[in-house]
Amino acid sequence: MLALLHTSPVHVPVFDALRDDAHPGLELRHHVDAGLLDRARREGPEAVAGAVMAVLRQAVAEGARAVLCTCSTLGGVAEAAAAGAGVPVLRVDRPMAAGAVAAGPRVLVLAALESTLAPTAALIEEEASRVGRPVEVRTRLVAGAWRRFEAGDTEGYVRAVAEAADAVTGADVIVLAQASMAPARESTTARVPVLASPAPGLAAGAAAARLGHLGPGVHADE
Numbered sequence: 001m002l003a004l005l006h007t008s009p010v011h012v013p014v015f016d017a018l019r020d021d022a023h024p025g026l027e028l029r030h031h032v033d034a035g036l037l038d039r040a041r042r043e044g045p046e047a048v049a050g051a052v053m054a055v056l057r058q059a060v061a062e063g064a065r066a067v068l069c070t071c072s073t074l075g076g077v078a079e080a081a082a083a084g085a086g087v088p089v090l091r092v093d094r095p096m097a098a099g100a101v102a103a104g105p106r107v108l109v110l111a112a113l114e115s116t117l118a119p120t121a122a123l124i125e126e127e128a129s130r131v132g133r134p135v136e137v138r139t140r141l142v143a144g145a146w147r148r149f150e151a152g153d154t155e156g157y158v159r160a161v162a163e164a165a166d167a168v169t170g171a172d173v174i175v176l177a178q179a180s181m182a183p184a185r186e187s188t189t190a191r192v193p194v195l196a197s198p199a200p201g202l203a204a205g206a207a208a209a210r211l212g213h214l215g216p217g218v219h220a221d222e
Contacts, residue, residue, distance in 0.1 A: 003059035092201030104172025
C-alpha cells in the first residue's frame with residue numbers, strides 16, 4: 001500500500017485516476033491536511049516537521065510500505081523525516097526535477113504559490129549536481145493564480161498557468177512546480193517540454209511501495 005500526503009483534497013481524484021490508468025491494483029491511502037500548508041506558509045516548512053512525522057507514522061501504522069508527499073512546499077521536510085518513519089518517503093516532484101535536468105540546462109520554474117519556488121529550484125539544482133550536469137534555474141510566480149485555486153475557480157487557475165507557460169522564452173524546459181498545475185500541460189502552446197509531477201511521482205511511489213526499502217532521495221529506477 002502506498003500512502004499519499006496531500007495538502008488539498010483536489011489531489012485525491014487526480015492520483016486515483018492516475019493509479020487506475022497506469023498502476024491498476026495499487027492500493028492508495030490518502031491523508032489530507034490543508035492546515036500543514038497554511039502553517040508552512042506562515043512559519044516556514046520546518047515548523048510542520050513534527051506534524052508531518054505524525055502523519056508518516058500513522059500511515060505506517062495503517063500498513064503503508066511507502067509514502068508519497070504531493071505538496072512541493074513540504075517535500076523536503078517529508079524526505080528528511082524518512083529515517084524516523086521506517087519506510088521510503090518520497091516527494092512527488094523529484095522525478096520531474098530529474099526530467100528537467102535531462103531536458104536541458106535552462107530550466108524555468110512556474111509556481112502559483114511563492115513558498116514552492118525556492119524548494120523546487122533547490123531540488124532541481126540538487127538533481128543537476130547528482131548527475132554532474134550544469135543547470136540554470138529561473139523561477140516565476142503566476143500572479144493571481146493561487147487566489148483562483150483557493151476560490152475553486154479551477155478553470156481560471158489552469159488557464160492562468162497555461163498562459164504563463166505560453167509566455168516563457170529562453171528556456172529549454174518548463175517545470176510546473178505544484179501538482180495542481182498539471183492540467184495546464186494539456187492547453188499550453190509552449191514550444192519546449194512542460195513537465196508536471198503527478199504521473200512520474202506516482203510511478204516512483206508505486207515502485208517504492210513494491211520494493212519497500214528505498215531511502216530518501218533514492219530513485220526507484222536505480
